[in-house]
Amino acid sequence: MQEVSDFFKSLFRQEDFRSAWQCGDWTDFHGWLYIVSDLLVWSAYFVIPLLILAYALKKGSGIRFNGLYFLFAVFILLCGVTFFLDALMFWMPMYRLSALVRFATALVSWITVFAVMRNMPLLFSLRSGDELQAEIQHRIEMETELKQKNEQLQEAEMLAKLGYMQWDVINEKIEYSDAVPEILEIGGGKKLTYQLLSNIIHEEDAKNLERVIDTIFIKKFFPNFYCRVHTPHSGVKHLLVVGQLILSPTGAITAVKGTIQDVTEQRLYIQKIQMQNQRLKDIAWIQSHKVRAPVASILGLVQLFNKEEPADPMNIEILQGVTEAAHTLDDVIKEINAKTESNKAIEGDIEPI
Secondary structure: OHHHHHHHHOOOOOOOOOOHHHOOOOOHHHHHHHHHHHHHHHHHHHHHHHHHHHHHHHHHHHOOOHHHHHHHHHHHHHHHHHHHHHHHOOOOOOHHHHHHHHHHHHHHHHHHHHHHHHHHHHHHHOOOHHHHHHHHHHHHHHHHHHHHHHHHHHHHHHHHOEEEEEEEOOOOEEEEOOHHHHHHOOOOOOOOOHHHHHHHEOHHHHHHHHHHHHHHHHHOOOOOEEEEEEEOOOEEEEEEEEEEEEEOOOOOEEEEEEEEEEOHHHHHHHHHHHHHHHHHHHHHHHHHHHOHHHHHHHHHHHHHOOOOOOOOHHHHHHHHHHHHHHHHHHHHHHHHHHHHHHHHHHHHHOOOO
């Protein structure tokens, strides 16, 4: 212990040793080559830790293995100090200080070794630069493909006039795709809300919508339905709403999601077809009922006509009856023609979908 105490008390004492110039037969070239080399190594070992520390401090929490960065910086710095002291030995023989610095260097070196060994599994699990570059390229390709698919999906929604909606019942929030505001013609940066939907729903469909909502929350079932809405530019639009409920483990409704589709053209087409069918039914009824009566009358009166005695007074009354039946039949034929022309007009308005 006395030696240790004396060592630290004489840490900077130089009288016990001779300088390096006084030890051996140094030439000027040999000595200065040694000194300059040590100083160059020391300067490099001094700059490298500063660069490491500057990089680590700049990256902050965004860099991994911060402790290793600082250990390497301290280790390299202490190695540089040993070279600096070796250069000073040519004039200042501080061998005790040099030994202490070397011991500190050895201690930090082994601390660094253990730190590296402890992190070795994680270090080896890290991917190489080529692997990272390959992953980056793969992600770029996936993002490009995803972007293309998203554009295709948006185009498909536009062509099909189809939009997606989700109603978060718990947070009272409605999310929807870009096609929904276009279908409902909601502009001016307005947000789609339940109140807004209630305002644009057609008056005749409002009660039906209330029944649908009651069915959803009471029976926990979403019935697909048609409804009409008022739009500022296209007037009344017909929508097909298809949905699905999301239930919690306890059976409570957490969300409602579904699609809305503008089916105005299809619905109008169906309505025209229905009107055409109804007129065809009317024509068929007229032909089977109204036409039959005057024809039957004419046939019956013709049988009563006295062909043997044309001057028979009954023949005059029969001819009058035939005339009245003929006029009635003419009126019926005109009515059929009117309905036929009307039906042709409907057919002209109908375009195949």
